[in-house]
Amino acid sequence: MRSDTAPRRTPGRPAWRRMAGMMATGALLAAGVQLTAVTPALAATSITINGSSGGRTFDGVGAVSGGGGNSRLLIDYPEPQRGQVLDYLFTPGYGAALQVLKVEIGGDTNSTSGAEPSHAHFRGDLDCNRGYEWWIMEEAKRRNPAIKLMGLPWGAPGWIGNGTFLSSDLTGYLLSWLGCARQHNLTIDYLVPAQNERQWNAATTIAVRNALDANGYGSVGIEVAEDWTYSPADQFAGNPALRDAVDAIGVHYSCGYLSDQKTCNSSATAINSGKALWSSENGSQDYNGGAKPLARGINRAYLDAKMTGYMNWDLVASTTPNNLWSTVGLVLANQPWSGYYAVGKDVWAIAHTTQFTAPGWKYLDASSGYLGGNRNNGSYVTMKSPDNAAYSMIVETMDASGAQTLDLGVTGGLPTTGPVHVWATNLNSSNPADFLARQADITPSGGRYSLTVQPGYQYTVTTTTGQGKGTATSPAQGSLGLPYTDDYESYLAGREARYLMDMQGAFEVAACGGGRAGKCVRQASTQAPITWKTLSDPYAELGSTTWNNYTVQSDVMLERSGYVELLGRVGGQELMNPGALNAYHLRVSDSGAWSILRTNTSAQTTTLRSGTTTALGTGRWHTLALGFSGGTLTATVDGTVVGTASDSAFGAGLAGLGTSQGQTAQFDNLRITGGTGGGTSLALRNANAGRCLDVPSNAQTNGTQLALWDCNGGANQQWTLTTGKQLQVYGTKCLDPGTSGSSPGSRTVIAACTGATAQQWNVNPDGTVTNAQSGLCLDASSAGTANGTAVIVWTCNGGANQQWTRS
Incomplete structure (x- = not known):
């Protein structure tokens, strides 16, 4: 089927379009799906949702607990907050509703955010209760028995192969880990016999496959290579045993590392290999800031690269606040002493797929693509249930320049009567009420209907029910006191x-x-x-x-x-x-x-x-x-x-x-x-924006320009006022007014602390923060309130954008 990108030639619409528009318009306008008095700025897109269309089998959207310690502090949370965070991650119809969970097979070594313990520290050692990944998998399964589980090592104890990872010891080591999973009543669906992003080979992969089959783990699939290449597919033609051993090919950052995920890559050999292709690690972005890339990437990994699985790194930002990745995850949960947590927009970007589909559904290739044939307008993918009883279309318009009308027709054995449900998330908003918001239903006429989608949104159009949005709320932030x-x-x-x-x-x-x-x-x-x-x-x-x-x-x-x-x-x-x-x-x-x-x-x-x-x-x-x-x-x-x-x-x-x-x-x-004695640690929250003075991306490079960002308790937002009137971050860098610090408009930066007057600040009772040398005020540029607003020095004027609260 085609997607009509040309402007319509006649001033009127066919009767079915007029009827569907009249039935849907009033309710949709009130719900925020369609705007009155706004003519769509972009041409309409006609989409036929055809249940007879060919397409690959969907394998799920999930997240990674691993890469060292990113989930570490979650197990120390008190109840009920610990259970609330887990619900937002795993419970169907509540939050992210993850369909896949990949965990680290701990190796006693730092694998990004910290180290996770091995189940076998030395040859002959075995303890199946070490660490917290067993607990996370158990909690995930308890909430969603259908969730798929994967295991992947980043490192290993030194006794493996006497320091050689790809060795015969590795096979026994992985089998013992699967035995531990059985002790915890966990069925592992996929195992990766490779060192994450470091090394794999065909011989080890085949040996592990044979060992799995010989030891009662024939149902455990193998995925390789968990790196940036499609190298397993390149070897299949010359190595049938490898081809038979591998069930899926996992590639990292197929849509780019720390990118906007506008374009994703694959290889023709991989696409034609007959194996499932997974974008098996993506993200590495802030729990709010990663939402737009996620919205693009989950759709586009399939559209561009035929990838049927997608996994975000990482699961939860539950690590110490001095860590470079302290706010990366779906939920921020780094204060077990206070019980504070924050559900990120990333949760809702994922929920638009996970709450409306299931592994085993089929993509409909003829009903998926780019709006108007232009990737800048946004993308859409459609999936159907195996029995043709339901379908869901996920639409993202992250980069669209205006509103667009979608004219939809349903055929090929899919439901054509009954209400169609619409859910929407405004990813330009910071208001939680705008995330995964239920819109007015649409009643098709003759299997046809239309709706208008706004820029910067995600939508799910579905015939399924049972979706929802968690209502649990977090207590206030608190500090870990002494003694x-x-x-x-x-x-x-x-x-x-x-x-x-x-x-x-x-x-x-x-x-x-x-x-x-x-x-x-x-x-x-x-x-x-x-x-x-x-x-x-x-x-x-x-x-x-x-x-x-x-x-x-x-x-x-x-x-x-x-x-x-x-x-x-x-x-x-x-x-x-x-x-x-x-x-x-x-x-x-x-x-x-x-x-x-x-x-x-x-x-x-x-x-x-x-x-x-x-x-x-x-x-x-x-x-x-x-x-x-x-x-x-x-x-x-x-x-x-x-x-x-x-x-x-x-x-x-x-x-x-x-x-x-x-x-x-x-x-x-x-x-x-x-x-704290000689210094007071502060989060400097802008009174006008409600956001905090932030070192973007936890950077520690001198000259990094400062901005406003959602307050998250990270080390990059903790400012210590020293007795010398310096505002220090990371304990080593100072708030600096920049190269033109004596001039209004100079953008503030971090710099090595020198003790100079230019790096001295007065934190005043009226909420202003003034530079000791210039007398200029710390200012949110142009009274901006959005994430990323530049923080500058400006002539003091009493504005709310120059007032800062300390917490």
């Missing part, structure tokens, strides 16, 4: 302590050694892992980016020769090197050698002070403490101050525990005391 203590006695062995997030290695609760009763936290990774990022020493972190003057203290016991660390004022981390982080460290070895270190995101380590104290030895308990008071750092061992150092590079940040590589040390009685 903070944990003796680890309340956890099951093998689990992670509350709020403690592994960044490298595996810190888990275990029975204490060294003659101590009770439970401790033990770093359990016994050797360097097969990494996904650059290898670093194991460490774990917790806390708030606002913590300033405090002392972190812990009992420690080394199980073998090496060292242990306490970390403080932990801030940002370099993209691909977890060891390149802004932090201070107290390092003490079994020999008694100690040092106060400073590390940064350039992977530089500076020794601020060092010395020797009584040897800690192994198998004996000691108490370490690292204190901060302004620029003074104090190291204490067993109650005795062994040294101090002066340094002001980092003013605030999280606390942490660390060890040398392979050091299976233990920690007990964590205690973090003190307060």
Whole structure:
């Protein structure tokens, strides 16, 4: 069937169009689907929804829990908020209603946002209850028994192949993970015998397929290669055994990385391979800012590349706020101590497909395309149920320049009578009432009807019912206060302590050694892992980016020769090197050698002070403490101050525990005391816009221009007012008025803190923030209120766009 892109030649419309228009117009106008007194700016598009059309089988839209720790804090949420977040992710007819969940097979190594624990730290080890991915899969299945589950490793413990990922050890390792899934009454639908975005080969893929068949896992499908290529399809012609072993080809960012997803790519060989094609990782974008790309990509991955599955990275933004990816996910849930969460627009962009379709439905190729044949006008895809009893059309108009009329006719055995339901989301809006809003039904006449769609919207036109929008709401945001203590006695062995997030290695609760009763936290990774990022020493972190003057203290016991660390004022981390982080460290070895270190995101380590104290030895308990008071750092061992150092590079940040590589040390009685002292951490919320002063994309590059963005509690929105009147972010960067800072209109930036007057600010009782050198006010440009509005300095005028509240 064709899509008529030419303007209609006659002034009138056929009778069926007039009748459908008269029946639908009044109700649709009131509901916001159609605007009165606005002639559609673009030509009408005629679409025949033909149930006899050919098309591929839909495999579902889902999300990825993995790539290291992005879901970590969710399990620590209190009820009912934890269940509410899970409902928004998985419950049909409520929120995202995800149809596929891909989880990381933990490997004790940092795989983007942190590290997830392995079920087998060393050869012969097995614990099927480690980590939280089992729990997430169980909760997903409980809410939606039909959800498809996948497993994928990013890294692995070092014993696999003695450091060689693609080895015979990998086959047994994956089989043992599937055995753990069975213990949790979970059926895994797909397994990936490859290292995410790093390596795969035909021999390993075939070997794993044969092992699955031989061990009772014949129903588990194999997907490869989880990279940016279509290389599996290129090898099928010369390797029939590989072709027979593979069920689906998964490609990452087929519509571009961190892109608007306007155009997606594939290969003719892959399209004609006879295998399902999946856009198996996409997104990596903010829980609100990624919605428009999602709306495009879910449709266009099929239109451009014949991809029948689509997965967003990642599932939930539930990681520490100093993380580069702290707001990436479908729901923001990074404050388990307060129960606060925020449902992003991304949820509703996905819901327009997931709530109205199911895996196994069929795409109708002749009823899918670009509006008016022009991808700038938007796209539409249509799917039908296997029994032809229902259909749904998903329309997106993200880039359209005006309203468009869709003239629709139904044929090919699909329903032609009864109401057609319309749901709409205005992705240009920030009002939750505009997301997945039920519109007035349309009653077709003779299987024909029409509606007008507005630019910047998603629509679903459907004959299905049962959809809905969750009503649960979040409590207010709150800070994690001090003192903070944990003796680890309340956890099951093998689990992670509350709020403690592994960044490298595996810190888990275990029975204490060294003659101590009770439970401790033990770093359990016994050797360097097969990494996904650059290898670093194991460490774990917790806390708030606002913590300033405090002392972190812990009992420690080394199980073998090496060292242990306490970390403080932990801030940002370099993209691909977890060891390149802004932090201070107290390092003490079994020999008694100690040092106060400073590390940064350039992977530089500076020794601020060092010395020797009584040897800690192994198998004996000691108490370490690292204190901060302004620029003074104090190291204490067993109650005795062994040294101090002066340094002001980092003013605030999280606390942490660390060890040398392979050091299976233990920690007990964590205690973090003190307060913010010399600085006050602020989220600066613009009174006019209701949005916060934000460093876009968590950038840490000097000269990055600042803007307004939805307040989300991320480290890129936390500003510490120092005693020197600097407004610091990340503990290292200062609010700077820009190169023309003495002139109204200069755009503010972040810059390395220098102590200059130009970087000093007065936070005034009337809500203004004035630059100490120029006297100009911090200003939302042109009184803008939208995300991305530039933040500048301007002559103070008393406007609401120059008033900022602190929270």
